Amino acid sequence: MNNFEVMLREHNLKATKQRIGILSIMEMRGHINIEELYEKIKKSFPSISLATLYKNMHLMLENKLLTEVGVKNSKTLYEITKEDHAHMHCEKCNEVVDIDFDFENITDNLDNKNGFILKDTQVIFSGICKSCK
Numbered sequence: 079m080n081n082f083e084v085m086l087r088e089h090n091l092k093a094t095k096q097r098i099g100i101l102s103i104m105e106m107r108g109h110i111n112i113e114e115l116y117e118k119i120k121k122s123f124p125s126i127s128l129a130t131l132y133k134n135m136h137l138m139l140e141n142k143l144l145t146e147v148g149v150k151n152s153k154t155l156y157e158i159t160k161e162d163h164a165h166m167h168c169e170k171c172n173e174v175v176d177i178d179f180d181f182e183n184i185t186d187n188l189d190n191k192n193g194f195i196l197k198d199t200q201v202i203f204s205g206i207c208k209s210c211k
Contacts, residue, residue: 085158089141096123097134104144104158109165109174111153149174149202162199168207177203 082101083093091097096119103118104110110118116131135156138144147155149167155174164179179201 085143089138089143091137091141091143094134096126096130097138099123100131100134100138101143101158104156108176109147109155109157111155113153115156147174147202148200150204164201164203166207167202167204168210169204170206170210173207173209174202175207 082098085101086093086097099119099122100115103115107114107118112131112135115135116126116128119126119131135144139146139156142159144156145159147157147165149155149165149172152167152172160176162179162181163176165174166177167174181199181201184199
């Protein structure tokens with residue numbers, strides 16, 4: 079269990095009950111789209127508006143507490159920012175899971191051969207998961 083108040087403050091954000099609730103749901107779910115998150119957060123905060131949720135998500139994205147995960151042919155997913163990793167996406171059940179991935183060789187190759195300064199990376203592998211085979 080993360081201490082969401084500390085996480086929010088470390089990212090220069092006020093630790094409101096709604097933000098703590100959002101992060102709690104996101105931690106349990108792992109990857110979630112805004113509509114699913116809205117349905118879940120309304121159970122704890124019935125008066126929260128979709129506009130307020132978007133505002134909070136935008137602030138947490140802007141402050142790098144959250145990360146967008148762009149899955150092909152799917153709604154944008156969001157996750158709590160973690161160390162570098164890749165994602166596996168099942169094309170049947172739409173489940174997205176984190177996997178370890180060594181970015182070092184790729185980034186070194188870009189830096190050394192092309193002089194490219196890499197600022198952000200997202201790797202998503204698509205296929206069929208074990209359960210859907």
